[in-house]
Amino acid sequence: MAPKKNIVIVGGAGGAGLARALSPSLDASKHTLTLINDRAFYIHYPAMLRVNVTSDGHLEDRAWVPLDKIFAPGKVGKVKIGTVTKVVDGAVELESGETVPYDFLVLATGSKWEGFLDYPIDRSEAVKLVNSWRQKFANAGEVVIVGGGSVGIETAGEIADFYPSTTVHIVHAQPLLLNDTYPAKVRKAIASQLESKGVKLHLGDLVTEIPATESGTVVTKKGVRLSADLFIPARGPRPNTAYLKSFDPTILAESGGVKVHPTLQVPLANGKTNVFALGDIIEWNEQKMLFKTAAHTAVILPNLLSALNGGKPTKEYKTGAEPIIVTIGRKGGYGYLPFLWGISLGSWVSSTMKSKGLFIDKTRESFGY
Template sequence: MSKKTDEGKKNVVIVGGGAAGVEVVQQLAKQLDHAQYNLILLNARPYFVHVIAGLRMAVSEAERLEDQVLIPYDRLPATFVQGTLVEIEETAPGKGGVLVLANGDRLEYAALILATGSKWPGLIDYGDSNEEVHENIRIWRERFAQAKNVVIAGGGAVGIELAGEIVDAHPNTKVTIVHSGTRLMNDVYPDKFRKSLEQKVLSRGIALIDRDYVDNFPEALTATDIVTRRGKTIKGADLVIPAFGSRPNTGIINTLGAGVLTEAGYVKVKPTLELPDHPGVFAVGDIVDWNEQKQAFKSGNHASVAVPNLLSFLRGQPQKKVYKGSTEMIVVPIGRSYGAGYFDVLWGITVGNWFTGMIKGKDLLVGMTRKNDAPPS
């Protein structure tokens, strides 16, 4: 625990210290009655990881990005508790409860916001301890430094961005993306944008295999002939990486009771982002069961609904804010100076290399993120 809490006050707890959890802290700290409530952030990892820069950090040590993207919570206007949640014990609907931690500690809450984020496959599955995070970074950097023929399974944003980082840092390494669709990305985005991305990927010397799958992931740095599901052979692959998307990190949330999660593991919410049958418990970020692409920038929109509704709950007032979805937009760098973006506004706007490099590819939003993690003015 980085700051002491006042035992005479009730606790408002945010579970999860990723983009959504940090955004909630920033907004809630400005509006919560601190004379009555402690604001607490609970997270298993000791710092925020700016995942947007995680691929570049894993591929090369050139910029020592770990010094910039592993951001301590000490500047946040909340008490930070490092711990692993193992159970949520709800006293009664609307009456708060207790969070049970792996070390046996029990943390009471009067209201709760769940922001547990996503589980990622492969190289950005960091683990929780500082030692695990740094060991993960070290291992992947060694692998990329030695690899000669990399296969990436997945043609979404993660796979594309990873391919771009590899060819930037290791230009002599062969890179192949194997993806299940007829074009890169998914059909949320228009063909014009997806075709533009495909052309830019190919222009960087990255090979593409579409409408196919990789089912086997051999030991790293062991040259192996990979046979895809449709029978295509990729000879001599020595690093095969899963990059086919994330899953909601919601297993523990199931301890609230039956019916809290969908079959896919997302948290069921009302338009107020409160959980049905669990007054005073809200969910934000990637874990929310909402028909939209899971992206960090939408956390601000979620927080702008959940925070005022939580405050209304604490005051015994009706919750008036409702979530209506967010505009779909995405910027996909293919290294520092290449890429494309799409904004679903007006007629649908597609941008190219220059805009992508300036807005994201150059520093992957590291500077902006570090600035925004300061306490609110």
């Protein structure tokens, strides 16, 4: 009998989703499937801005989703908890010293966040961090958020909602919030909602260095002096790919993202085609959004199955539309669907779709809960 083919998927929401989708198509006599994640639970980041600001609803109890139901009973697949520190040809190495062999590898380690979204791996330590930030937000009279992308916008919205007496500033380098992917009318509408809640916007300006301590005073590039009890970095994450540097440096872009072909296969220098990548780590001209992982999975799944059976992957990924919904507290928000003439979604629709539930129930369902 031929040896089993080992499929290893490393980390992240995208990796878990692919593992769950792939498992029913595998034959236990021919394949093994291992999902490696550094935590025993998935952190649903779209909910974490509210989780960090307030204990209201204790959303962390539902937004941190265990991985024990990824695979249906009797189906191929197991979860291994460990941090991958190195990849070599044919194996991944864990911090514990364990080596996990692979015939096919999928990289899905997502983003590395800074500041209040940089959670410890240990759950009890992560809880302590969350509680610490909640206390800081409760005590803060003035907060400066550096970055006016979706994280900065939503953080400001949560603070303004739960602590309306707190003065919140957003400093953003571009002349409008978000970036040029979205129409000016959308970016202006979001700004208008924030300003109606008392958020002060400093657009087209920069904070070149955030204070080493969480409180302090900065002078922006335009000369605006801002003092705050809390400075929150919201400049966006970076790809979580440091563990790949010794594997094949040619696959990493200057940004740290992993280069991929349209089939989402990684162009290895040794010519092999057995490594795929998806999610935030891929170097692809699109906005980094959680929902994109489903589209990535729809490409990798048939391609990986084809490769397992000796075929050639042919399905290609194409960047789709760039919709967005940002929350502004529990009852606010704004959405844009770039279809037809461009459909705008006001506060009621946006809050109904996202702000109230933050997609927590849908996410838990995708993890088997």
